[in-house]
Amino acid sequence: MKRNRFLELGVGLFMLAGILGLVFLGLRVSGLGVGVPNDTFTVTANFANIGGLRQNAKVTMSGVRVGKVTSIQLDPKWFDAKVTMEIDADYDGKLSDDTAAAILTSGLLGEQYIGLTPGGSPDMLHDGSVIHDTQQALVLEELIQQFVSNMAK
Amino acid sequence: MIDRIERLGRATLDVIGAIGRAGLFLVQSIFCLPSREGFYLWIRQMHFVGVMSVAIVLVSGVFIGMVLALQGFTILVEFGADEALGQMVALSLVRELAPVVAALLFAGRAGSALTAEIGLMKATEQLTSMEMIGVDPLRRIVAPRLWAGFVSLPILTVIFGVVGIWGGHLVGVDWLGVYDGSYWSNMQDSVDFVDDVLNGMVKSLVFGLVVTWIAVFQGYDLVPTSEGISRATTRTVVYASLAVLGLDFVLTALMFGDFG
Amino acid sequence: MDDPIMVEVKNLHFARGNSEIFRGVDLKIPLGKITAIMGPSGTGKTTLLKLIGGQLVPDQGQILIDGQDVHQLSRRSLFKLRRRMGMLFQSGALFSDLDVFENVAFPLRVHTDLPNAMIRDIVLMKLQAVGLRGARHLMPSELSGGMARRVALARAVALDPDLVLYDEPFVGQDPISMGVLVQLIKKVNLALGLTAIVVSHDIKETLTIADYVYIIADGKVMAHGTPQTLDVNDDAHVKQFVHGEPDGPVPFHYPAPAFFDDILAPAGQLS
Numbered sequence: 001m002k003r004n005r006f007l008e009l010g011v012g013l014f015m016l017a018g019i020l021g022l023v024f025l026g027l028r029v030s031g032l033g034v035g036v037p038n039d040t041f042t043v044t045a046n047f048a049n050i051g052g053l054r055q056n057a058k059v060t061m062s063g064v065r066v067g068k069v070t071s072i073q074l075d076p077k078w079f080d081a082k083v084t085m086e087i088d089a090d091y092d093g094k095l096s097d098d099t100a101a102a103i104l105t106s107g108l109l110g111e112q113y114i115g116l117t118p119g120g121s122p123d124m125l126h127d128g129s130v131i132h133d134t135q136q137a138l139v140l141e142e143l144i145q146q147f148v149s150n151m152a153k
Numbered sequence: 154m155i156d157r158i159e160r161l162g163r164a165t166l167d168v169i170g171a172i173g174r175a176g177l178f179l180v181q182s183i184f185c186l187p188s189r190e191g192f193y194l195w196i197r198q199m200h201f202v203g204v205m206s207v208a209i210v211l212v213s214g215v216f217i218g219m220v221l222a223l224q225g226f227t228i229l230v231e232f233g234a235d236e237a238l239g240q241m242v243a244l245s246l247v248r249e250l251a252p253v254v255a256a257l258l259f260a261g262r263a264g265s266a267l268t269a270e271i272g273l274m275k276a277t278e279q280l281t282s283m284e285m286i287g288v289d290p291l292r293r294i295v296a297p298r299l300w301a302g303f304v305s306l307p308i309l310t311v312i313f314g315v316v317g318i319w320g321g322h323l324v325g326v327d328w329l330g331v332y333d334g335s336y337w338s339n340m341q342d343s344v345d346f347v348d349d350v351l352n353g354m355v356k357s358l359v360f361g362l363v364v365t366w367i368a369v370f371q372g373y374d375l376v377p378t379s380e381g382i383s384r385a386t387t388r389t390v391v392y393a394s395l396a397v398l399g400l401d402f403v404l405t406a407l408m409f410g411d412f413g
Numbered sequence: 414m415d416d417p418i419m420v421e422v423k424n425l426h427f428a429r430g431n432s433e434i435f436r437g438v439d440l441k442i443p444l445g446k447i448t449a450i451m452g453p454s455g456t457g458k459t460t461l462l463k464l465i466g467g468q469l470v471p472d473q474g475q476i477l478i479d480g481q482d483v484h485q486l487s488r489r490s491l492f493k494l495r496r497r498m499g500m501l502f503q504s505g506a507l508f509s510d511l512d513v514f515e516n517v518a519f520p521l522r523v524h525t526d527l528p529n530a531m532i533r534d535i536v537l538m539k540l541q542a543v544g545l546r547g548a549r550h551l552m553p554s555e556l557s558g559g560m561a562r563r564v565a566l567a568r569a570v571a572l573d574p575d576l577v578l579y580d581e582p583f584v585g586q587d588p589i590s591m592g593v594l595v596q597l598i599k600k601v602n603l604a605l606g607l608t609a610i611v612v613s614h615d616i617k618e619t620l621t622i623a624d625y626v627y628i629i630a631d632g633k634v635m636a637h638g639t640p641q642t643l644d645v646n647d648d649a650h651v652k653q654f655v656h657g658e659p660d661g662p663v664p665f666h667y668p669a670p671a672f673f674d675d676i677l678a679p680a681g682q683l684s
Contacts, residue, residue, distance in 0.1 A: 004197075011199040014207065018308030021315040025350045029243050029318060031341025058342050065338065109340070111237060188435055197510075274509070282506035282565075287492040397539045 015090025040067060040086035041127040044112050045101045045114075050081045053103055053112045061116040064092060069114065083112065087125075096121040102135035112137060175370045182291040182299055182369075185383075185395035193298040202298065202365075203305030207312065209258055214313040217250055218242060218320025225321075226329050239336035240343040242321035247344060247353045248409070251314035253401050256360035259306050264368035267298055268389040271372025272382040280373075295369050302365025303358070310357035328400045352408045359400060364393040419444040419479060419576060419608040420465060426473035427457070427464065434460055436632035437474070447602055447609040449623035451616065452630050453654065458612040459503070461629075464577045465610070466500060467491050471675075478576070496524055499569030499577040503584060505561035507553040513540070513564050514549040520571045537569040542604075559590025563597065570601060576608045583615040591615075595622055608641060616655060620644075628654060 026032045047053075050072060059067040066088050067087035075082040087095070098119030119133070225241045271294065274280050280290045318340075324330045344350065368389045375385035420442035427435040434457035442448045450458055463469045465476055467483045476483045478494065486494060507516050517536045521527060527535075538548040543563040553561060562582065569577055582598065583591050599622045602609050613619045620626065620640040627637045628651060636643060636651045643655055653661035669675065 007200045008196055010204045011196050014199065014204045014254060014305075017207075018311050021308075021311035022350075022354075024315050025247065025311065026346050027246065028337065029314075029340055030344040030346035031338075032346050056342055056345060058338075068342070095317055106234075106236070111234075111240075112343070277509070278502040278506035279508055281463075281468065282500065282502050283508070284468060285495055285498065285500045286522050287495045288519075348668050388622065 001114065028046070037117060039089045041089055041092045042070070042084060042086055043125055043127075043131055044082055044084050044127045045131035045134050046075055046078065046099075047081045047083060047103060047134050047136050049136040049139060050083065051103055051112055051139055053083065053114070055136065057111065059087065059114045061091075061151045063115075066116065071120075083114070093124045093126060095125045097123045097125050097129060098133060099131055100133040100135065102130045103137035105138065162316045166357045173409055174374065178291070178295075178370055178373065179299075179366055182295040191292075191297060194293065195300055196302035198297045199305060202203055202267070202301045205304070206259060206262045206309055209262055209315055210309045210313050213254060213258055214251070214316035215320040215323075217254060217313075218246065218317030218322075221245060221250070221317070222321035222324035222329070226325060226331070230382050235331055236335035237339050238321070238325045238331050238341035238369070239338075242325065243318055243340040243344050244349065246317040246321075247349050249353075249401070249405070251310045251317060252353050252360060253358040253397060255307060255310040255313040256357065256364055256397045257394055259302075259309060259361070260364045260368070260390055260397065263302065263305070264364050264389045264393050265386045267302070267368040268367065268372040268375070269382055271295070271298075272375045272377070272385055275373065275375065276377035276379070276382060283395075295373065298369050299365050302368070303361045306361030306364065307354055307357045309401070310353065314353070348408075354364060355408075356401065356404050359404065360397050363396050363400060367393045367396060417444045420604065420610070421477040422461075422465075422474070424474040425461075425464065425471050425476065427460065427471045431458075433632055435471075438629065438632070438634055440627055440634065442608060442610055443625065444608050445606050446624040447598070447611060447622055448610045449613060449619045449626045451612075451614055451619060451626060451628050451654070452635075453580060454538070454614060456629050458614075458629065459580055462500070462580050462612055464612070465578065466498065469651065493563070496520075497575045499574040501562070501565050501569045501577065501579045501582055503581045505553070505558070505565040507556075507561055507568070509553050512550055512552050513545065513556070516564060517568045517571055520568065520593065524572060535571065536567075539571055540564075542601065543567045544593075550672055554561075557590075559586055559593065562586075562590075562594060564599065566594075566597060570605060570607075573605060574607060576610070578611065579611040579613070580678070581613055583613055583618050591618060598622055616657065630654070650673065 001014065053072065055069055057069045057074060058065050059069065067085050069083055069085045071084045073082050073084075074080075079120040095116070096119040098121040100119065102115050102117070104111055104115045116131075125131070221242045222238060225238050226235055229235045229237055229241065271280075274294065280294065283290045283293065322336060323335075326333050326336050371385040371389045371392070375381045418441050420440070422438055422440040425435045425438040426433075429588075432678075438461075440450070449462065452458055460469065464471055465483065467486070470484050478498075481490075481494065483491070483494070507513075508519065516534055517539055518532050521532050521535060522604070537546055537549070540549055543566055545560060545563055545567070548556070548560065548564075555649075556564065579598065582594055585632065586594060595618050598609065598611070601607075611619060611623065620643075623640055625637070626640055626643055628635045628643070630650060636646055636648060638646070643651060646652065646655070649661055652658070659665055
């Protein structure tokens with residue numbers, strides 16, 4: 001079998017394109033970080049109702065992305081939702097421990113995410129801290145019900 | 154009546170026999186030891202099966218991405234959620250459209266060519282003469298093609314996905330004016346590498362194997378006449394497309410249908 | 414027939430589906446001679462070659478090559494035996510993705526570890542013998558039918574086999590390439606001293622090169638002998654075949670009701 005440089009080059013480029021494409025899908029599309037894993041710290045917050053919050057939803061402060069939701073579980077003790085989130089290590093020790101977390105909606109029916117509002121306490125949040133001041137998701141049905149019963153009065 | 158039952162029974166036996174032959178064929182050819190020579194044969198087939206299909210995949214990928222963005226935008230903008238466009242384009246491409254459409258294009262472009270090529274070799278007695286020379290055609294002809302198809306389709310799928318997302322960006326961001334940052338950040342928030350991208354890759358690996366398997370088997374098993382070749386080529390495209398769509402449902406149910 | 418026997422076929426039975434192709438065929442192919450197997454189309458001559466090559470398995474009976482039963486051999490020994498056989502296919506069966514040189518070199522590359530330079534010498538020698546040394550860089554699609562068959566002949570004898578099987582070597586050739594092929598087969602046979610089996614229904618050409626002839630019809634050996642004895646054979650079947658008479662024991666008409674009845678059939682019974 002005679003070798004054909006041109007052919008080998010073509011196949012090589014083809015496979016390279018596949019690998020580069022996969023890297024693109026990994027980094028740009030799925031937003032996989034390439035950095036060391038411990039450049040975030042973890043905090044948890046309990047919400048009475050998370051609405052449609054999903055894993056990987058963004059965590060923002062003043063609209064700027066600072067982290068993401070890593071897991072959502074039901075807390076069997078209080079029967080509310082325990083949300084674990086990773087916050088960029090840049091803010092470790094800079095957010096006060098009375099920071100408030102609220103579940104917000106982008107647009108009228110858009111994706112739900114967590115918005116943090118800074119507090120004034122001298123103590124700061126660290127890895128493993130719990131955010132106590134939380135505001136549950138607005139559920140459209142409940143809002144409408146409230147509105148209707150207010151009208152009736 | 155009896156006649157009909159008899160015919161049905163015979164048809165069933167034929168189908169089961171064909172499946173058995175196809176299975177044996179796959180097992181016999183896929184476990185061929187790689188050799189230096191086999192590697193060159195494989196490179197050659199990678200060229201015919203993979204590289205030659207890049208053009209059609211590029212063009213269709215761009216257009217599918219553009220259409221997705223256009224359709225998605227008109228729906229999303231009604232709910233004021235047009236910044237979720239990136240997420241919609243990327244998820245539908247990575248999970249479904251890239252593996253399935255690339256596999257269908259692959260069946261039409263490479264699958265039919267493989268069937269016709271092997272069928273022609275059979276009709277011109279090349280396979281028999283190879284056997285008489287003492288070389289197993291499964292090893293020399295079929296195995297490199299099977300492996301080339303198996304490796305090529307996932308690569309084509311990745312290319313399809315990437316250019317599709319680029320096409321969506323072209324229409325959504327450059328033309329319809331969705332904010333560039335939210336196109337990408339929404340996408341990154343919702344697309345998961347393992348759940349979405351890798352599951353899509355698993356799909357395309359399965360499709361690659363099945364489509365190439367059907368194509369080479371149809372070529373190897375056909376009636377060696379010109380009519381037989383044209384029929385087998387048609388059968389390859391039909392069977393492979395149906396297999397891809399059916400398997401896609403099964404795989405999607407297994408991967409994303411976590412209703413528990 | 415006192416020559417040593419190369420191939421012996423004993424009581425061969427073979428059926429494909431419901432049609433019986435061979436019903437007890439006995440053949441003896443002498444060593445170092447050209448033996449022709451002839452018969453009308455559709456008598457399974459190509460099938461016989463495939464049976465000898467071990468690609469098909471008979472329902473009953475044996476085929477011995479050099480004393481070994483082809484169908485009792487393990488796969489490994491069968492492939493080893495095939496190295497001693499060359500086969501020339503009706504269409505040439507050149508590998509369409511290799512050029513002429515590589516086609517002839519193929520058996521050498523597969524079965525030997527010879528260095529490239531030696532393979533080149535052997536291939537050029539074989540191509541010289543068939544007069545196509547200058548065509549070595551052409552692809553099979555660029556060859557005429559006769560040239561393709563000559564290349565295939567070079568490939569069939571590349572490993573210097575003991576036995577060469579020719580499947581219809583003269584079919585569809587113009588008179589010149591037919592003459593060339595007849596010459597070549599004779600010449601190659603003499604030069605290499607090999608045993609040849611030629612399957613054909615081109616009577617004139619085959620009879621000029623064959624040392625011994627078998628005629629097969631209806632799944633049996635109908636007649637055998639040297640070309641001279643067959644030419645004067647009185648059997649009606651043999652006479653019709655050897656002299657190419659249009660009508661005889663093998664009828665010109667496909668079985669049908671009497672022509673007169675068919676023409677005058679009542680309108681209601683037309684088919």
